[in-house]
Amino acid sequence: MSGPKVDTAAIRQQELLRLMTARQQRCSLAENIQKSIHETDNCLGRDFEMLMKQEQFQESGKQMIELQETCKKELQKLLRQVKNGNELLDIEEIQQKHNLIMQQFRKEIQGGRKRADIVRNTHDFALFQRESQQLEKARQNVIRRMSEQSATDIQTISTQEVQQQYQAFSEEITRFLTHEPMTGTHKNTMLLLVHDLEELEKSDISPDEKSRKMQRLYKEYTDISAHIRNEMEYMSAGYEEYCQAYFDAEMPLKEITEFSSLEEIQTATEQAKQSAVAQVSREYIRRQIDEVMSKHGYQVVSSEQLEETDNHQVLYGVGDDTAIHVFVSDEQQVTMRVVGIGFDDTISEEEDEKLFQKQCAFCQMHPEITEELALRGVILQTKKHMPPDKRFNKKIRTRSGTEERSSSRAKKQQKRQGLKTMRKEN
Secondary structure: OOOOOOEEEEEOHHHHHHHHHHHHHHHHHHHHHHHHHHHHHOOOOOOOOHHHHOOHHHHHHHHHHHHHHHHHHHHHHHHHHHHHHOOOOHHHHHHHHHHHHHHHHHHHHHHHHHHHHHHHHHHHHHHHHHHHHHHHHHHHHHHHHHHHOOHHHHOOOHHHHHHHHHHHHHHHHHHHHHHHOHHHHHHHHHHHHHHHHHHHHOOOOOHHHHHHHHHHHHHHHHHHHHHHHHHHHHHHHHHHHHHHOOHHHHHHHHOOOHHHOOHHHHHHHHHHHHHHHHHHHHHHHHHHHHHHHHHHHEEEOOHHHHHOOOEEEEEEEEEEEEEEEEEEOOOOOEEEEEEEEOOOOOOOHHHHHHHHHHHHHHHHHHHHHHHHHHOEEEEEEEEOOOOOOHHHOOOOOOOHHHHHHHHHHOOOHHHHOOOOOOOOOO
16 A cells, blocks of 8 residues: 555654643743843833933943843844754753853943943932923923812913923823833724824813813823723733743734733633644654654755745655655644656656656555654554555656755845744754
8 A cells, every 4th residue: 555645643642741841841941031131121221311311421321232232132042042942952051051141241231330320420410310300290290280270270271381281291191102001992092082182282262171171181091091001910911821822933922912802812822822732743743754754764855956845845855856745734634645856747657657666665664654653652543545556646846956056045145134034943
């Protein structure tokens, strides 16, 4: 019996448990590295922008930014290693590298921090900081007076005071929109408030009426902003679990602001958990097939040699003109068949007979491959095994030598430009 062989692959429960335990270890390590990235993002201090306006700090500030960027790049490189790794990844080695990077960064950044402390204690910076604080205090006083003003106060309000209220209110909404996490629905609600505030400012109504409406609008803003903060805090715990479940996904993570509710996050988390099991299983199956085929002398045909490529398929060369085509679907269905390879897809009479004989030869080897995969924890359950037949003969086109070199040059150029797509590490 030969021809195409279609099987359903499954991993033994004990082996799957080992793989998922290793994945959880990578997840914990990735979380630690991500925390370090967050630390580097926030290492400069809240007053760094003010410090950079001081000439005596600018050189030190630039060095701190360079240290921050270098450290972050090294951490992101480690994070990609962990995300793209498998159960063979040396967790301890990556953790040691991570610790060394952070120890070195914390040591080197201290020089800049000491310089920042010196500048903070200068008269010029203290004056500059005091002026900034006074401006912020004045803005807050305008907001406080607007929210607390009585009907009598409103009756005597001037156009200038109304304008100050508008400026302070507008700045507060802008800050909220810029710095606070929120969903798309939340943002649309806030933008409607912005629109109402702008329309009110443009209106020709009297100052007292304008101030009265602005007061009501501010009350609406405080209620909405408090509601948004509460909802986002409620969603954040669910989002953390989502990030852990999705840490090594091939697709990028969605930001918390892209979800509309906690329920939506929980649904995505469950999908991610199921997807993680399937992804770990699929990659393990493919890797074991690679190793078994290599043991039998079949080498992977480089994707650069093929005219058409597919992440689900691999060709294992039997000779210069024949290969075993293996396709592993997302549902873990494994299809193996003998194919011809060449610069065209035309099959001559001689090739037709040769491929048929190869089908018959592969028939004897397939049970051995199945047994060896089973020893590795991969069980192939027969779905459909076709007998040898010339009608199954197929030829896959490969690139000519010139096309292959051209493709290789293009990929090298793409890599130099920093556009190469990261692939999973085996």
